[in-house]
Amino acid sequence: MKFSSKIERCGLSPMRKFHPYALAAEAKGRKIYHLNIGQPDIETPAAFFDAVRGFHQPVLEYAPSAGVPVFLEAVKEYYDRLDIHFDTADMLATTGGSEALEIALACILDDGDEILIPEPFYPNYNTFVQVTGGSIHPIPTTPEEGYHYAERAKIESQINEHTRAIMVTNPGNPTGAVLTREEMRMIVDIAKEHDLFVIGDEVYREFVYGGEKLASLAEFPDAAENVIIIDSVSKRFSACGARVGVLISRNKELMAHAMKICQGRLCSATLDQIGAAALYTVDDSYFAKVREEYKRRRDTAMAKLKEIPGVVCECPKGAFYIMAALPVDDADRFQTWLLEEFEDHGDTVMFAPGESFYATPGKGKNEIRIAYVLKQTDLERAMDLLALGIEAYNKRG
Amino acid sequence: MKFSSKIERCGLSPMRKFHPYALAAEAKGRKIYHLNIGQPDIETPAAFFDAVRGFHQPVLEYAPSAGVPVFLEAVKEYYDRLDIHFDTADMLATTGGSEALEIALACILDDGDEILIPEPFYPNYNTFVQVTGGSIHPIPTTPEEGYHYAERAKIESQINEHTRAIMVTNPGNPTGAVLTREEMRMIVDIAKEHDLFVIGDEVYREFVYGGEKLASLAEFPDAAENVIIIDSVSKRFSACGARVGVLISRNKELMAHAMKICQGRLCSATLDQIGAAALYTVDDSYFAKVREEYKRRRDTAMAKLKEIPGVVCECPKGAFYIMAALPVDDADRFQTWLLEEFEDHGDTVMFAPGESFYATPGKGKNEIRIAYVLKQTDLERAMDLLALGIEAYNKRG
Numbered sequence: 043m044k045f046s047s048k049i050e051r052c053g054l055s056p057m058r059k060f061h062p063y064a065l066a067a068e069a070k071g072r073k074i075y076h077l078n079i080g081q082p083d084i085e086t087p088a089a090f091f092d093a094v095r096g097f098h099q100p101v102l103e104y105a106p107s108a109g110v111p112v113f114l115e116a117v118k119e120y121y122d123r124l125d126i127h128f129d130t131a132d133m134l135a136t137t138g139g140s141e142a143l144e145i146a147l148a149c150i151l152d153d154g155d156e157i158l159i160p161e162p163f164y165p166n167y168n169t170f171v172q173v174t175g176g177s178i179h180p181i182p183t184t185p186e187e188g189y190h191y192a193e194r195a196k197i198e199s200q201i202n203e204h205t206r207a208i209m210v211t212n213p214g215n216p217t218g219a220v221l222t223r224e225e226m227r228m229i230v231d232i233a234k235e236h237d238l239f240v241i242g243d244e245v246y247r248e249f250v251y252g253g254e255k256l257a258s259l260a261e262f263p264d265a266a267e268n269v270i271i272i273d274s275v276s277k278r279f280s281a282c283g284a285r286v287g288v289l290i291s292r293n294k295e296l297m298a299h300a301m302k303i304c305q306g307r308l309c310s311a312t313l314d315q316i317g318a319a320a321l322y323t324v325d326d327s328y329f330a331k332v333r334e335e336y337k338r339r340r341d342t343a344m345a346k347l348k349e350i351p352g353v354v355c356e357c358p359k360g361a362f363y364i365m366a367a368l369p370v371d372d373a374d375r376f377q378t379w380l381l382e383e384f385e386d387h388g389d390t391v392m393f394a395p396g397e398s399f400y401a402t403p404g405k406g407k408n409e410i411r412i413a414y415v416l417k418q419t420d421l422e423r424a425m426d427l428l429a430l431g432i433e434a435y436n437k438r439g
Numbered sequence: 440m441k442f443s444s445k446i447e448r449c450g451l452s453p454m455r456k457f458h459p460y461a462l463a464a465e466a467k468g469r470k471i472y473h474l475n476i477g478q479p480d481i482e483t484p485a486a487f488f489d490a491v492r493g494f495h496q497p498v499l500e501y502a503p504s505a506g507v508p509v510f511l512e513a514v515k516e517y518y519d520r521l522d523i524h525f526d527t528a529d530m531l532a533t534t535g536g537s538e539a540l541e542i543a544l545a546c547i548l549d550d551g552d553e554i555l556i557p558e559p560f561y562p563n564y565n566t567f568v569q570v571t572g573g574s575i576h577p578i579p580t581t582p583e584e585g586y587h588y589a590e591r592a593k594i595e596s597q598i599n600e601h602t603r604a605i606m607v608t609n610p611g612n613p614t615g616a617v618l619t620r621e622e623m624r625m626i627v628d629i630a631k632e633h634d635l636f637v638i639g640d641e642v643y644r645e646f647v648y649g650g651e652k653l654a655s656l657a658e659f660p661d662a663a664e665n666v667i668i669i670d671s672v673s674k675r676f677s678a679c680g681a682r683v684g685v686l687i688s689r690n691k692e693l694m695a696h697a698m699k700i701c702q703g704r705l706c707s708a709t710l711d712q713i714g715a716a717a718l719y720t721v722d723d724s725y726f727a728k729v730r731e732e733y734k735r736r737r738d739t740a741m742a743k744l745k746e747i748p749g750v751v752c753e754c755p756k757g758a759f760y761i762m763a764a765l766p767v768d769d770a771d772r773f774q775t776w777l778l779e780e781f782e783d784h785g786d787t788v789m790f791a792p793g794e795s796f797y798a799t800p801g802k803g804k805n806e807i808r809i810a811y812v813l814k815q816t817d818l819e820r821a822m823d824l825l826a827l828g829i830e831a832y833n834k835r836g
Contacts, residue, residue: 043636043664044603045696046549046571054695055504055702086499094710095492102483102680107452137534137682140704148570149446153550169703173545174443175572206441239440267440283499283709285534298451299442305452306566307537311708312680313491 052172056165056398063381064392072385075424077412078392080215082362084280084332093320094313102312107304109135109288110315116322117273117288126260134289134300137310139245139274142289144170146270149299150239151176156204157241160191162365162399162406164215164243179205180401185367185409188356189217192225197232207239208232212259213246216399216411217365218340218358220250223257230265239296240265243272245287246361248329251337254359266292279321280332286310286318336362339414339421346425347412350432364412365396370435373397373410380431383438391427449569453562453795460778461789469782472821474809475789477612479759481677481729490717491710499709504701506532506685507712513719514670514685523657531686531697534707536642536671539686541567543667546696547636548573553601554638557588559762559796559803561612561640576602577798582764582806585753586614589622594629604636604667605629609654610643613796613808614762615737615755617647623656630665636693637662640669642684643758645726648734651756663689674759676718677729683707683715733759736811736818743822744809747829761809762793767832770794770807777828780835788824 057078064074108114114130121128136142151157153175159167161180171178181200183189191197197208208229213220221229233240242259250256259269274287291297343364344357352369370376373395380390396409412428414421454475461471505511511527518525533539548554550572556564558577568575578597580586588594594605605626610617618626630637639656647653656666671684688694740761741754749766767773770792777787793806809825811818 043634043690043692045546045692046552048549048571049546049696049699052696052699052703054699058702081498081500083498085497090499091494097488100482101478101480102487102678103478104679137538137708138705141534144704149442152443152445153572155443166703166705169699173700174445175550237440281499282501283706285706285708293440295440295442299446299449302446302449302451302566303570305455306449306563307541308535308563309680309682311534311682311711313711314708 048173048175052169057394060377060381060392063378067381067390071388073389075389075391075416075420075427077414077416077424077428078394080363080413080415081282082277082280082415083417084335086281087279087321087324087328089320089323090279090281090284090317094317097313097316105135105309105312105315107309108301109133109310110312110319113286113315113319116319120322124256124258126258128260128290128292132290132292132297134297134304135310135315136287136289138276138285139243139272139287140166141310142272142274142287143241143243145289145300145303146241146272147171147174147176148303149296150206154204155206156202158197158200158205158208160189160210161401162189162216162396162409164211165398167209176206178401182402185354185365189214189219189365191219192221192229194228194232197229201236205236205238207241209241209243211243211246213249213360215246215361216363216394218361218363220254220359221257226257226259227262230259230262230269233268234265238268239270240268241270241272245272245274245277248278248333249336249362250360251333251340252359260290268293270296275318275321279324281318281321284314284318286314336414339416339418340364342418342421343412343414343425346422346429350429362414364414365409366412367409368432370408370432372407376431376435379435384431384434386427386430389423389427391424391431393428445570445572449566454791457774457778457789460775464778464787468785470786472786472788472813472817472824474811474813474821474825475791477760477810477812478679479674479677479812480814481732483678484676484718484721484725486717486720487676487678487681487714491714494710494713502532502706502709502712504706505698506530506707507709507716510683510712510716513716517719521653521655523655525657525687525689529687529689529694531694531701532707532712533684533686535673535682536640536669536684537563538707539669539671539684540638540640542686542697542700543638543669544568544571544573545700546693547603551601552603553599555594555597555602555605557586557607558798559586559613559793559806561608562795564606573603575798579799582751582762586611586616586762588616589618589626591625591629594626598633602633602635604638606638606640608640608643610646610757612643612758613760613791615758615760617651617756618654620654623654624659627656627659627662627666631662635665636667637665638667638669642669642671642674645675645730646733646759647757648730648737649756657687665690667693672715672718676721678715678718681711681715683711733811736813736815737761739815739818740809740811740822743819743826747826759811761811762806763809764806765829767805767829769804773828773832776832781828781831783824783827786820786824788821788828790825
């Protein structure tokens with residue numbers, strides 16, 4: 043049977059290939075410390091479950107295609123508190139930030155079109171872009187420069203006649219890079235000058251550790267036609283399994299196109315939207331506590347990394363990831379070796395090898411992404427295992 | 440700003456255009472009887488809500504990309520009871536049948552490819568197909584023949600070098616047509632002979648009113664490589680708002696491609712899958728009762744339709760829709776008139792005008808789809824309003 047050329051160009055999750063090795067290691071009795079997954083361990087606020095349990099209609103009906111009004115109102119009020127003002131008509135509730143992005147890209151990209159994305163980037167962007175027939179054009183960065191991409195010349199030099207949009211994850215996955223307001227302004231200006239969309243994947247907005255004001259590309263009303271925001275409750279409230287996101291733009295033509303897809307798939311899950319609306323009632327002390335917890339973990343992971351000779355890494359300002367270059371020949375091979383050959387008191391460690399975060403072939407070979415979503419003691423042990431592993435790997439025969 | 444040519448070809452829901460007229464009618468105090476929406480009024484089994492309320496994990500985590508195991512097992516066992524046997528690896532849990540179809544089409548269709556679909560068909564198929572760059576090639580039918588499409592010559596005459604798949608909704612939306620086992624065999628044979636996929640959208644499987652055995656295109660194991668099943672809990676258990684569906688195929692290459700998209704969007708909602716699994720514990724008496732209720736409604740609607748002079752319509756065998764040709768010049772214009780000009784004791788009625796169910800321009804102009812999801816007394820009143828409306832519309836000056 044013949045398949046779509048677009049799906050042929052997509053790949054399975056690059057993490058999958060380590061799954062059999064992990065299973066084999068566990069079968070040998072190894073305990074694996076997971077620095078490879080972005081699933082937060084923070085408790086989901088009880089407000090979600092309370093709202094879901096409080097649903098007492100006899101029929102679980104379709105939600106409106108645009109979203110359950112109480113959820114859209116909750117998101118609008120959340121942005122109002124950030125002094126960023128939308129109408130609920132600027133929003134469409136989606137099945138996670140993932141669907142928001144799928145819909146936005148389907149509206150924008152045609153076969154042969156390009157979207158600029160700083161690399162390293164979240165690998166699932168590949169699938170979302172490939173199925174449209176478009177492709178990712180990377181904005182190159184280096185670990186030595188702390189993966190800094192927000193320079194006008196660096197971005198503009200990558201724009202060509204195929205470029206339709208610039209997309210940034212801010213705060214960044216996998217780099218933890220956080221844009222300053224001036225940098226956001228500059229990116230928005232580039233988009234305006236070149237008649238491009240600028241997509242801000244801002245699902246990690248709350249996860250900033252330098253006392254920064256919570257920020258959004260939507261803060262620049264003069265770029266209303268250009269800016270698209272991808273948002274989600276997944277990370278904000280540790281509610282990944284709810285699959286509730288939101289696509290936001292003041293560009294009415296874009297939203298009319300997006301509505302076609304929303305109507306086509308009828309709606310996002312009704313109960314989860316009701317639960318998600320309730321999440322927005324948690325007060326700021328929730329975020330303060332979560333932020334403090336992650337900041338402590340980041341500092342722990344960074345302190346441990348700095349002790350490892352040859353590691354190249356700047357302290358990330360946000361999200362819950364660290365991208366680092368290791369003194370190893372190949373992070374993929376190192377990961378396989380950690381699972382097959384290494385152990386310290388029966389323990390080993392997993393991370394996300396860096397190559398899959400790059401579009402440029404060969405880049406990221408000695409880099410890894412660390413997700414610091416483990417509790418303090420486990421994180422310390424995991425980082426020690428990484429250090430011990432690097433030493434042993436480079437000493438092996 | 441420039442948008443994707445694919446999204447430009449998609450349309451908003453054709454029902455939307457009547458929304459302002461309906462609002463205006465309600466503002467004038469009119470009561471509208473809705474024969475236009477496929478939202479069942481049957482209660483969702485309590486098992487769903489019980490399972491959701493029984494979830495007590497502290498973190499609402501991502502589900503596995505392929506689906507929550509307890510849900511996949513429940514679906515497998517449901518099919519086992521129908522004597523249709525799958526591995527859970529043949530299934531991917533999706534966000535409603537809609538996402539199952541989106542994923543299947545994204546795996547199959549390339550720009551310029553065609554999928555054969557008997558018309559009239561569910562209008563949202565247009566969006567799902569258009570975003571792939573492919574197009575719907577209709578298999579024509581007529582109201583006079585009861586929308587019958589399952590003839591070898593009729594289907595084969597539409598196959599050309601661009602044809603990649605045949606898709607049928609069985610039982611049918613909007614026609615209520617139900618395939619015999621021989622017809623299913625024939626369609627599967629055509630797919631095999633021409634090396635095509637055959638997609639069975641079987642979300643209305645339980646809704647058959649002639650004592651038929653519950654059927655599936657998956658009953659023919661010799662066509663394992665060709666057959667794709669779209670399934671969902673939405674109609675089966677009146678749980679539309681759960682958005683839990685399943686993509687099923689024994690074609691391993693297809694499922695590997697589909698998994699790329701499933702991993703890209705991470706997962707479907709965790710709690711809804713847990714609730715959906717519990718739905719499969721309801722016993723057959725539930726379906727017997729629901730079937731009896733819908734059969735009574737179908738018979739009521741049909742009896743009323745038969746009393747209207749000039750209506751062309753055969754009794755549908757399944758789903759909860761009737762497609763009929765009316766003795767009016769234009770069903771769109773008739774609907775607008777019903778909302779703007781007509782009333783009987785302050786009441787009026789809405790249906791789905793037929794044109795949007797066709798790919799062939801101009802077809803379906805005097806046809807409508809009736810969804811008999813109203814309780815008996817409301818349904819009778821709605822059908823009487825339709826009859827009164829037709830009479831008055833054709834007598835107007």
